[in-house]
Amino acid sequence: MTTYFISDLHLHDTRPAITRAFFNWLDAISGHCAALYILGDLFEVWIGDDDDNPEHRRIVERLRQLRQADIPLYVMHGNRDFLLGPAFAAASGAELLDDPTVIDLYGEPVLLMHGDSLCTRDHDYMAFRRQARSPDWQAQLLAKPLAERRAIAAALREQSRSMNSLKAEDIMDVTPAEVVKVMEAHGVQTLIHGHTHRPQRHHLSANGAAAERIVLGDWGPQGWCLAVSPTRRELSSWPLAGE
Template identity: 45%
Template sequence: MKSADRAAGGSTLPLFDELPAAPGWTQIDLLSDLHLAPDTPATLAALERHLRDTPAQAVFLLGDIFEVWVGDDARFDGFEAQCTALLRQAAQRLTLFFMPGNRDFLVGPALLADVGMQGLSDPTVLIAYGQRMLLSHGDALCLDDADYQRFRAEVRGGAWQTAFLAKPLIERKAIARGLRTQSEDRKRGQMPSDWSDLDAAACLDWLAHAGADLLIHGHTHRPATHALAAGKHRVVLSDWDLDGQHGPARAEVLRLSATGLQRLSLV
């Protein structure tokens, strides 16, 4: 169900899907920003263990689970096939949800159906345990990064995606490798604290539109809880890195239950 679209703060806000929790969900796990790739075997193994052992009934994957996803036809071979099999196995015992991030926005209906995951629009209001919580990957709210917002608008458009997906798979993978190299070059010497953060006023607009007090998101790699206004907060999910690529090992899940939110470190 989508809440009505309306203007606020001088701009048009997106439509907000609403997802009521199933009655049997006593625990819900939320995670994002694993950036899985062939050179992150330890991080992939940690995800496999968590999906196998978690007591939660539902797991929400809120974007950038993959470092890059060049189209659902990639799922049949190599690393992508390994990830597909892992998620398919997990979906046999869990309810899995997937929200696209800025790295894996090309995850489409073929992968979702093959695995048995349910797709989530960004943003989505999760209604659980008497609360309305707004879920987002977070990149759409990094308004200070005008260049990225223009790029995001282009690649989320149907024309760009149709043209890109029409290219041979080997060419798409080569393009993705080049973009990843450019991204790493830009980040070299930077800390996550140097990256663009979410716009506080825009976060408050979204919360007001959603009728929620809490925004849960990833993207920034800066796990923390921020007060936005009286009674309004945003909770930032942790990124995962157990392969020593970007500093000390870290992997964290945010668990939601009737007693509230709990951060769980898997390190």
């Protein structure tokens, strides 16, 4: 059996090919999947558990089918879907994970994160992240009508695209010192995260020993996953039909 890790699918009704590819991938792994971890940004946008978007409901139902097949499902908030809440968890059967979370992965403590909190050089984004994670701010947003929330989400996405186009590439990547700091604070030698859309396996030193940071890829022209068993770790990609 294999444990799978994915992130940054950014599922949206304007990207139906990605949703189809995700469903096909779930079918392909279901017979040998010990657990599935989705480390943030499963959705391009999530404006609240009361959202009546038909595509989102279809995705939630597909996740529910996964759980009905007795496959444990874990979902972490990303910077696009930080409003995923208890109603989503109940409907999908997923367990919502704190960011960060340490799990026991075949006998090794492994740190899981979305990854955005590691990008400490992006001061504008870090300020927005603190605001967006505030319970008061979220409550005020969720109290607004769905139509208004959709408009706010669209404006925030456009603002993000505009601001990111002006930033240096390294600012939007993780801060190496922050990576080591977080890994040592949690006493781990392996960190798995997404967010940066820069899939790679990085070797570093933490806690006075060799360590590894595994970055998951975003789904677009290619799908990405990390497959882990007691004997292997494989970060792989494959072309998505229609992309």
